[in-house]
Amino acid sequence: MLPGAHPAHFIMIDPNALQQLIQIARLNLDVSAHWRRMDVERYRAQELATPRYADPKRLVRHGFKVYSQADEDGIIQEIFKRIGTPSQTFLEFGVETGIECNSVKLLVEGWSGLWIEASAPYAAEIRNRFGTFLAAGKLKLSQNMVTAENINAVFESAGVTGEIDLLSIDIDFNDYWVWKAITTVSPRVVVIEYNATLRPPMSLVVPYDPTRMWDGTNYFGASLEALVRLAREKGYRVVGCNYTGANAFFVRNDVAGNHFIDPATSEEHYEPPRYFYAMQTAGHHPRPGPYVSV
Numbered sequence: 001m002l003p004g005a006h007p008a009h010f011i012m013i014d015p016n017a018l019q020q021l022i023q024i025a026r027l028n029l030d031v032s033a034h035w036r037r038m039d040v041e042r043y044r045a046q047e048l049a050t051p052r053y054a055d056p057k058r059l060v061r062h063g064f065k066v067y068s069q070a071d072e073d074g075i076i077q078e079i080f081k082r083i084g085t086p087s088q089t090f091l092e093f094g095v096e097t098g099i100e101c102n103s104v105k106l107l108v109e110g111w112s113g114l115w116i117e118a119s120a121p122y123a124a125e126i127r128n129r130f131g132t133f134l135a136a137g138k139l140k141l142s143q144n145m146v147t148a149e150n151i152n153a154v155f156e157s158a159g160v161t162g163e164i165d166l167l168s169i170d171i172d173f174n175d176y177w178v179w180k181a182i183t184t185v186s187p188r189v190v191v192i193e194y195n196a197t198l199r200p201p202m203s204l205v206v207p208y209d210p211t212r213m214w215d216g217t218n219y220f221g222a223s224l225e226a227l228v229r230l231a232r233e234k235g236y237r238v239v240g241c242n243y244t245g246a247n248a249f250f251v252r253n254d255v256a257g258n259h260f261i262d263p264a265t266s267e268e269h270y271e272p273p274r275y276f277y278a279m280q281t282a283g284h285h286p287r288p289g290p291y292v293s294v
Contacts, residue, residue: 040280058261059239060240086165090166098126111138112138116144117144129288146171151178163185170193177205187252189251193248194221194223200225202225241269246273246278
């Protein structure tokens, strides 16, 4: 007891009662988070019920999350539902640990492909989490920092060239320049991050710097219009963006047909930044693993 303190100033708390209070507090936090998620879903549903999203060809209507950061899984599924999946192959770089990226749902569904990740700790976690897929030859992992100068060599060294179904690019800064440099693969679909702060008709991209990383600000990457112009040069058309305003989707002209909203412009397909939606969950904490198709 401190000098001069009165015994009545000290309250003995039953450890069991304290534990119950902690459990109640955690439950209240869980309930509050649940209601916040419901509010976000209601807001999204109201927006998607507006005339802009009425056309069934509008891809954002089909978005949902299984393992992707937000609603990319559903949009990718809908694109391939329309154009088919001849090879069921993917190539993605900037996957971090792999549990929340654009191709892990496809991997679980039986696709095969290559992941490229620069971080040694993330690569080690991928080897640990996805050992079954790596051992079965369904997944290849290349630990490399990709640049415009080395990207084609990285693909070739991993034995990935020619036509693939999906290419996903998310390296947070030099995405535009790396896509521009790619020549050794011909993806039917490209998913790439855009900077939604830079609204159409702004056609802007950060200067190329292979050592530069995202600093957490809105100075990164390229505007949607800049990516649309690059896509036209490479033989692709924009077909949509996801609800969060983070990723744009492009389909190669020879397979796009009339399956998507026209015109193929940034003004038509731009979605503003709604990054709050990326906080939504898809059930329990993600742990991708091998399933059996029945």
